[in-house]
Amino acid sequence: MHTLGEFLIASQQKHPASTGEFSKVIHALRLAAKVVSHKVNKAGLIDIIGANGVTNAQGESQQKLDVYAHETFIGSLTNRKIVCGIASEEADDFIEVHNSTENPESKYIVLIDPLDGSSNIDVNVSLGTIFSIYKRISPSTGPVTQEDFLQKGTEQVAAGYILYGTSTLFVYTTGNGVNGFTLNPAIGTFYLSHPDITLPPKGHIYSINEANFATFPESIKDFLKNRKAEDQKYTTRYIGSMVSDIHRNMLKGGLYLYPPNQKSPQGKLRLLYECNPIAFIVEQAEGEAISMDQRIMEIDPITLHQRVPFFCGNKEMVATLKSYL
Ligand code: P6P
Numbered sequence: 001m002h003t004l005g006e007f008l009i010a011s012q013q014k015h016p017a018s019t020g021e022f023s024k025v026i027h028a029l030r031l032a033a034k035v036v037s038h039k040v041n042k043a044g045l046i047d048i049i050g051a052n053g054v055t056n057a058q059g060e061s062q063q064k065l066d067v068y069a070h071e072t073f074i075g076s077l078t079n080r081k082i083v084c085g086i087a088s089e090e091a092d093d094f095i096e097v098h099n100s101t102e103n104p105e106s107k108y109i110v111l112i113d114p115l116d117g118s119s120n121i122d123v124n125v126s127l128g129t130i131f132s133i134y135k136r137i138s139p140s141t142g143p144v145t146q147e148d149f150l151q152k153g154t155e156q157v158a159a160g161y162i163l164y165g166t167s168t169l170f171v172y173t174t175g176n177g178v179n180g181f182t183l184n185p186a187i188g189t190f191y192l193s194h195p196d197i198t199l200p201p202k203g204h205i206y207s208i209n210e211a212n213f214a215t216f217p218e219s220i221k222d223f224l225k226n227r228k229a230e231d232q233k234y235t236t237r238y239i240g241s242m243v244s245d246i247h248r249n250m251l252k253g254g255l256y257l258y259p260p261n262q263k264s265p266q267g268k269l270r271l272l273y274e275c276n277p278i279a280f281i282v283e284q285a286e287g288e289a290i291s292m293d294q295r296i297m298e299i300d301p302i303t304l305h306q307r308v309p310f311f312c313g314n315k316e317m318v319a320t321l322k323s324y325l
Contacts, residue, residue, distance in 0.1 A: 128243020
């Protein structure tokens with residue numbers, strides 16, 4: 001069975017010109033994933049659960065594991081001097097990795113949500129990490145700039161998520177399909193367990209927080225009302241941890257929705273390190289990802305922590321939703 005390491009070597013061999021630098025970025029993310037997985041799976045036993053009394057860039061109370069995950073991924077990516085910049089949900093501004101001047105060939109930048117769904121930490125529900133990888137567009141002789149991070153989702157070189165669930169799964173795409181690797185914690189190796197993930201053609205699951213129904217746009221209200229019509233065969237599944245909802249919908253078919261509402265007029269999810277990477281993965285799995293009437297990956301980013309309405313899943317379910325928008 002392919003390990004993630006072997007898969008990376010095989011993938012790299014398909015690109016003779018590659019310097020191996022990209023593989024090193026995935027290696028760094030893989031290592032951090034193992035460390036965070038170990039901590040997440042022990043969270044109940046060591047004093048790492050709960051809030052640390054700090055509020056993050058999103059105005060959300062920072063959980064200790066959030067910070068731990070942030071520091072672990074940042075550390076793993078910067079120690080290997082293979083990226084020139086990082087943006088994280090847990091940091092107000094982007095982080096320039098200073099080797100970018102000493103090591104001008106470090107051309108990749110990473111945007112990351114180190115631990116999504118952290119409100120679930122204390123109740124033992126699965127969590128996820130989401131990452132997005134671009135090539136810098138500013139001159140390699142200078143420091144990274146804001147423009148390096150505000151690229152459209154279509155410019156992504158790679159995107160992935162790590163799901164800390166009943167097992168730890170590392171799922172990613174480089175634009176040639178989506179592959180999933182399950183961690184064997186006994187030996188610390190990720191094995192190819194979900195080759196070429198593709199959404200089933202039909203979906204009957206929709207994932208949404210209907211507590212916000214009263215202030216959804218009318219188009220969304222109509223869509224939801226018709227999902228409940230007695231002849232429909234739909235069910236709702238909403239974990240409150242997007243990576244878990246997305247992963248289940250990828251395997252079983254379904255539609256994830258986070259519409260604008262009174263509490264979150266632009267929606268809650270962040271374009272750069274949540275919506276774009278998930279959109280890349282879902283599109284590579286033959287699904288679709290939109291924000292009201294436009295393709296997520298076509299949105300021109302304006303700010304680092306920008307939020308957008310987010311809908312993604314089966315093409316057939318997205319097409320039905322589009323007919324209401
Ligand atoms: P709500 C977690 O905070 C998150 O970013 C996603 O993982 C999740 O799907 C969503 O927010 C839950 O938000 O408003 O339904 O609690």
